[in-house]
Amino acid sequence: MHAVESTIVSYAPTDALARTAAQSGDRIVWVKLSLTYLPLAQPVSDAKVLTGRQKPLTEIAFIFAEIATRDGHSGIGFGYSKRAGGPGMYAHAKELAPNLLGEDPNDIARLFTQLTWAGASMGRAGLTTQAIAPFDIALWDLKAKRAGLPLAKLLGAQRDSVQCYNTSGGYLHTPLDQVLKNVEISRESGIGGIKLKVGQPDLKIDIERVAAVRKLLGDDFPLMVDANQQWDRQKATRACRAFEEMNLTWIEEPLDAHDFEGHGLLADRFDTAIATGEMLTCFDEHAQLIMAGTDFIQPDAPRVGGITPFLRIMALGEFKQRKLAPHFAMEIHLHLAAAYGIEPWLEHFEWLGPMFNEPMQLKDGRMHVSDRPGLGFSLSEQALRWTTETQEFGTRP
Structure with missing residues (x-):
């Protein structure tokens, strides 16, 4: 029987690799x-x-x-x-x-x-x-x-632009005739979707306003509504049923933000997608929402603690095949949405424009990622x- 020689290999670092x-x-x-x-x-x-x-x-x-x-x-x-x-x-x-x-x-x-x-x-x-x-x-x-690199590219972008919808022209304090004018202005500016606020004490007023905008936009232009948590389960069920025929992209926050089960039940019951999540402030809350079964998740990076927990939310959301529509702060969320595996939506707010030197690029219904490194913005005077x-x-x- 022959002895097997063993060779000891030294892994001692050279001078060039001495530091960890x-x-x-x-x-x-x-x-x-x-x-x-x-x-x-x-x-x-x-x-x-x-x-x-x-x-x-x-x-x-x-x-x-x-x-x-x-x-x-x-x-x-x-x-x-x-x-x-x-x-x-x-x-x-x-x-x-x-x-x-x-x-x-x-x-x-x-x-x-x-x-x-x-x-x-x-x-x-x-x-x-x-x-x-x-x-x-x-x-x-x-x-x-x-x-x-732009942050989207660093994260591994799925796309160079994200479909974009506008919220700021459809608040409840805005008279209907002005809402219709705002919708026209938004569409002409290149926006890809319109979201209206609902949640009036009288549901008939909500239906009238949404129906008027749907008529103006036509049957297929993306239209969303947002109730800002103002209904209980019974009122939300009635409202979702009333809006079912209007071909909405989603109905947002029909229930209290922490009623994860209720949002999941509405998502199961109606063809119209249910969206929520903007008021949640950590990964754990979003995990409960995702597992409960809502259609669209709407995390907000500044509210959940930053990009690090947002990426965890994205990973779980994509695993469970939830759609993504981040809330507010489009300057940050454009990059995160661009890296999501399922086609997302971006919420357009022009409010923040004066705070930054660099404009964002909206064209043909989509917000485009610029070639500026990082998030691509700096503070204005x-x-x-x-x-x-x-x-x-x-x-x-």
Whole structure:
């Protein structure tokens, strides 16, 4: 029997490979936070205002995070709050920001977890996760800029444009004749779909308004309605039945946002798709919604904590064959929707336009991803004038 010779191979690193990834990574050296208030041209009312649950929306609070690294890379992200919560989000973001200094900006998942635990005693949803979002989004913007790619391309884009619908012309405070004018303007501008607010105390008024817009648009132009959580299960069933013949793309938030089971039951019962999810503020809530069976999921990256949890929602949604229509913040959601495996919709809001230097490209019913690296936007001089507070951490390189 012959002895088998063994050879010991040394894996000792050479000088060129002596450092580990942890030793060689870039480092965050500066973070800036800003609290900015975007004023709306006129107060906005939906069904929550009509029923006395909320006051008309007059401004939106934005929390911007700017991050810079030792090696000269930078990124920007934002979160937002409507009506209330902006100062609270800003205060918690200031508590979190020092945790980023000295960290490797490549480790986005680890940093999301770290920031989550930094505020864990306040919970893992709501304000605490929303305060993380500006940092997480800024880190993804930085990563894509460093790669020289639009974020959609970095994520592995499925498409270079996303079908786009408009919401802002169909609020309940807008008279029907003006709604019809707004619909015409939107269609002529190249929008791909129209969404109307519903949820009047008298369902007949909703039906009249939606029927008038359907007649104007024709039978096949994409039309959606949004009840903003104003119906119980019985009223929602009646409304869905009444709208069934209008060939709607979806009926949005017919029930309370956390009635996951109820939305799933409506989705099973009616041919018209059911959409919801914009009010949810973490992955776990969206997971419950997805498993309950709604047709369209509508996550909002700033509300769920940023792009990192949004990608988890996308993965589960695609696995369960849910359609995607992210809420608000089209400057961020264009890139995420472009990477979704099932043809999605993007919500168009022109409100944020004055805050950024770069226009978005709407053509033939679709919003097109630009070739600018990262998210592709920078703050305008107007946004700086609307800023009420700032705070910096670390030293700007």
